[in-house]
Amino acid sequence: MAGRLPREFIDDLIARIDIVDLIDARVPLKKSGSNFMARCPFHSEKTPSFSVSREKQFYHCFGCGAHGNAISFLMDYERQSFPEAVETLAALAGIDLPKATATPGANPSASLQLQPVYDILERAAGFYVQQLRDHPDAEQAKVYLLKRGLTGEIARHYGLGYAPPGWNNLPADWPRAPLIQSGLIIEKDRSCYDRFRHRIMFPIRDRRGRVIGFGGRTLGEETPKYLNSPETEVFKKGKELYGLHELLESAPRPRRILVVEGYLDVIALAQHGVHDAVATLGTSTSTEHVRLLFRFTREIVFCFDGDTAGRKAAWRALEASLPLLQEGREIRFMHLPTGEDPDSLIRQEGREAFERRIGQSSPCSDYLFRTLQRDLDLRSVEGRATLQKQARELLDRLPVGVFKTLMEQRLSELTGVVNPAPASKPVENRPRHSSGQVRSPSAWRNLVTLLLHQPRLAGLISPEIRAQLTKNPRAGPLIARILEYTDLRKTPTPGMLFEYLRETPEGELARNLLKRGLLTPEEGMEREFVDALDRVGALLRDERLSQLIDKSKVAQLTDSEREELRKLTGGKS
The missing domain is CATH 1.10.860.10 (DNAb Helicase; Chain A)
Structure with missing residues (x-):
């Protein structure tokens, strides 16, 4: 939200909503003592461990640890954003949303109504689709897509389009302000021109299916080869993933999600029956990306090229994932043969062979220690000391839990150093008896x-x-x-x-x-x-x-x- 809703309103909203009725309408509940129980909607289980308390206005799963109130349930179960969840509950309670108070230091323009921006982006998506179909210069785009093996059906499913050559192809009667706000046109020296020209257009949608930006692949000699919409009020590259909306439409609770590097990788995999792929938007994988994906799945597979750039991208993805890794969550790494990408490989090998590669991908633990050991001699004290130092810095980023404990045990097996105390959390800071013995927390x-x-x-x-x-x-x-x-x-x-x-x-x-x-x-x-x-x-x-x-x-x-x-x-x- 552009500002913050009054705390009193949020409290009143939570007090008015019957969390049992809210959840029961989506996940059937059964009375059990003073609470209500169900099989957890956030993980697979046979025995109900999901408890909802009307008195506390709170739910908790004793199996996976999911918990929260009415707002967080809508955010996690229906994948709504915080403002959307509040709006949904306010409508159920029959109360109007108050005017949000401005956040200190917020840009005043952030409070502008954003619906015109969403509207203009949706109109632009339709315009580009029509141009791919009818524009005389679109033949080169069609030939390229056919050459990549894409069918008309898959192109329609992902809304592929074409931005014609020239500086002013978007309709002149469209409102200028939202065109500028959306990044579709660039304003310079009191004149405007189209950002995307002579490119195949990939609309980028948020989880609700709204167009929030575009990626454009050049068909000429222009650079860069791929051009994305700039960051706007509705488009944050570090928080969005291409193809996530389409994936969740086909599988709301996917068993795994495959992270690849490009738009065409996502589309080509979908055409060959692999519908669980998403791509970052010209940025490295961020912790926000990983946090978002773990809302929908328990397993993430990073699939990158086998070259130097691909290895660096995989390592950055690992570092971004560490703060979120705990028991019940898994990340794996799949490196492709040199010179191949998911698009070329699945066309060459077929779906079954590609799926086998995914199944053979390296677990986080193997990938982390194997990468750190690559240039070390663990027969030497120096090699083991270096591994201890490098791995310790990474393991300290893991949340406390069974997974971290097992990773530390693995490190001890490799180096011979037993249970070192993390430097960032010295034992001396914990309460002690007068005898010096550490107290239990x-x-x-x-x-x-x-x-x-x-x-x-x-x-x-x-x-x-x-x-x-x-x-x-x-x-x-x-x-x-x-x-x-x-x-x-x-x-x-x-x-x-x-x-x-x-x-x-x-x-x-x-x-x-x-x-x-x-x-x-x-x-x-x-x-x-x-x-x-x-x-x-x-x-x-x-x-x-x-x-x-x-x-x-x-x-x-x-x-x-x-x-x-x-x-x-x-x-x-």
């Missing part, structure tokens, strides 16, 4: 997770312990955010709190904690929270006691510190 985790699942428990925290909780280097910022919100709302629900945390720096930590779920029954939450609060309090007291004892060994304590030490040691002098 489970008390903190339980405390925060219970707060996320039942925000009203914040009322049990005394002012004294509250100040200490927010100083914790890892959990403190998130606890402060939670308390900030519960201070504003008398009856906060998990669904409301989840939305409040969505775009905050602490939101990622909250999502990771929520993903683990909570097995504590509702009636036992308060008792477990008080217990976690007591254990965290003991951790804090031990930590403070250790600090005072350490200080007393090297310097004189103040009167107040001596009194604090006396109390912490049970009143002994």
Whole structure:
């Protein structure tokens, strides 16, 4: 959205929507105690583990960890953007959207109505299709497409078109402002001219099927060979993928998604029966691309040329994927023979052989370690030390979990270095007993997770312990955010709190904690929270006691510190 909707409106919207009715209309639910259950719509399972709570306005899958409120369900299940999900819920609740407040530092032009831009891009797509069919200079484009083995049916499916030669082919009566905003024409020295000339045109669609830009392949000597629309308010190259709309139309929940380099690779694969390919838009694979694809599938296969450029592109894709890799997700790498691309290879070998190549693609773990070892001699100390350093930097980017643990074990097997402590998270920063033994973080985790699942428990925290909780280097910022919100709302629900945390720096930590779920029954939450609060309090007291004892060994304590030490040691002098 160009601005932000008032927080009060979002809270009211979530409170008005019955999340059980919303989800039940899409995924049939069955009553189970105070909650409702179903087989999870986000992963394959035989036994229902997807739980929906009307009271909490929240859902959680105990199998894959999917969780959220009514807004996030529409975003994940129906692939709606945040504004679209809010609009859908507002319509269901029968309330009007308020005027969004401007985001600080936002460009005023960003708040302009974008529908004319979408409209002009759609008209341009139709214009280019008509030009491919009727323009006398389009014969060269038709010959090229036929030479690449494309049928008229596949060309129509992807909306291929043709931009004629010349500087002003787009109709003169079309409105100029959206033409400029969309990037279809270039304004220079008070005159305008068409951006795309004598090119085969590939319309780029967003997940809703709206045309948001174009890619154009030259038929002459012009450079670059492929020209994309510029970045606009509706077209962000780092967040969009060519062919994703068409893929999801044929398979809303694909088993895997193949990432290739070009438009024609996507189209040629589809013509030969491989309908699960997408392409980046002239940019390297970004973390945003990978995050988007993992919303629809659990397996991504990167398919790049076997030359130097292809290997570099694959490595960049691996680096972009690392922060999102965890158990249940997989990336693989498929390098093609030198001089081949997916288009030429599938025409030469056929679909079955190409599918076999996909099946033989390298898992992330094999590809990462094999690439790092390529020029190293692991028989030498120097080679193993280099591998340890290079791999450690990459593994530190992985989220905490089973996958990271197994990758670290693999590294240990290769180098002989056992369980090194990540340099970015020294053990010394964790709370300790006075004996120096590292404390378990489970008390903190339980405390925060219970707060996320039942925000009203914040009322049990005394002012004294509250100040200490927010100083914790890892959990403190998130606890402060939670308390900030519960201070504003008398009856906060998990669904409301989840939305409040969505775009905050602490939101990622909250999502990771929520993903683990909570097995504590509702009636036992308060008792477990008080217990976690007591254990965290003991951790804090031990930590403070250790600090005072350490200080007393090297310097004189103040009167107040001596009194604090006396109390912490049970009143002994």
